[in-house]
Amino acid sequence: MNMKNKSEKEMTHFGFQNVYKDKKTSLVSNVFHTVASQYDLMNDLMSFGIHRMWKRFTIYRSEVYVGCIVLDLAGGTGDLSIQFSRLVGNTGIVVLADINDSMLHIGQKKLRDLGILNNVIYIQADAEALPFSENTFDCVAVSFGLRNFTNKEQALFSIHRVLKPRGKLLILDFGVPNFKVLHKIYDLYSFHILPKIGKCITQDINSYRYLVESIRMHPDQETLKNMIIRTGFSNVEYFNMTFGIAVLHCAYKC
Numbered sequence: 001m002n003m004k005n006k007s008e009k010e011m012t013h014f015g016f017q018n019v020y021k022d023k024k025t026s027l028v029s030n031v032f033h034t035v036a037s038q039y040d041l042m043n044d045l046m047s048f049g050i051h052r053m054w055k056r057f058t059i060y061r062s063e064v065y066v067g068c069i070v071l072d073l074a075g076g077t078g079d080l081s082i083q084f085s086r087l088v089g090n091t092g093i094v095v096l097a098d099i100n101d102s103m104l105h106i107g108q109k110k111l112r113d114l115g116i117l118n119n120v121i122y123i124q125a126d127a128e129a130l131p132f133s134e135n136t137f138d139c140v141a142v143s144f145g146l147r148n149f150t151n152k153e154q155a156l157f158s159i160h161r162v163l164k165p166r167g168k169l170l171i172l173d174f175g176v177p178n179f180k181v182l183h184k185i186y187d188l189y190s191f192h193i194l195p196k197i198g199k200c201i202t203q204d205i206n207s208y209r210y211l212v213e214s215i216r217m218h219p220d221q222e223t224l225k226n227m228i229i230r231t232g233f234s235n236v237e238y239f240n241m242t243f244g245i246a247v248l249h250c251a252y253k254c
């Protein structure tokens with residue numbers, strides 16, 4: 001292999017920048033350390049609260065019931081874990097896992113303040129090398145996490161390993177919107193207004209620039225569906241929400 005090919009193989013994208021694969025995880029970590037304390041507020045502001053509806057739909061499709069064991073992967077401040085903890089009840093368990101301890105601490109405090117004490121455990125873990133035995137979870141959900149992973153396929157293989165046979169995968173993330181007319185307004189909002197809102201609230205424009213760019217670099221609905229199939233899942237389907245701005249992919253371990 002010549003040097004050029006070798007270094008191309010070692011590169012990935014961080015937003016619109018090309019970076020070495022072994023640097024991306026720490027760059028993403030820095031983003032979430034920076035935004036953690038204002039993450040929930042910013043989610044509501046940037047999406048006008050609509051992310052709550054997208055997450056509610058994700059929970060609705062989860063088929064999680066009392067006694068289930070659920071992994072909220074890249075769970076951050078725990079929005080999905082709150083809902084899952086209610087569904088699984090006292091006999092089930094929710095594992096809120098995230099690579100970033102700042103996000104995990106905010107999530108843990110939020111859930112404890114809500115009185116959720118008994119059925120959620122918190123684990124710092126990398127989605128690409130999950131520290132759980134195979135066939136552990138009835139459901140694994142990744143909400144707005146996948147596009148931040150360095151190697152998405154590796155993470156999907158890792159999820160496949162820890163899911164029980166017939167266990168359910170849920171991936172909620174941004175998609176490619178199916179409106180043409182509103183595209184310019186969406187671009188204007190994403191690239192010009194949204195980073196400025198980020199700057200006003202957090203004094204940090206770069207993290208929000210990365211978040212917008214990472215959305216544009218994320219695979220479209222069909223490409224992600226094929227990636228999920230390639231990593232061993234079956235019955236893959238997806239649901240566009242808000243004109244495809246957000247997408248929920250659902251699948252099962254065979």
Ligand SMILES: C[S@@+](CC[C@H](N)C(=O)[O-])C[C@H]1O[C@@H](n2cnc3c(N)ncnc32)[C@H](O)[C@@H]1O
Nearest residue numbers: 074075076098099100103126127143144145148
């Ligand atoms: C946009 S936040 C989503 C948080 C939450 N799931 C939600 O929907 O609000 C993305 C999360 O992915 C986490 N993350 C990024 N790379 C990760 C990895 N390799 N493994 C686990 N978590 C990761 C970040 O630390 C961050 O908390």
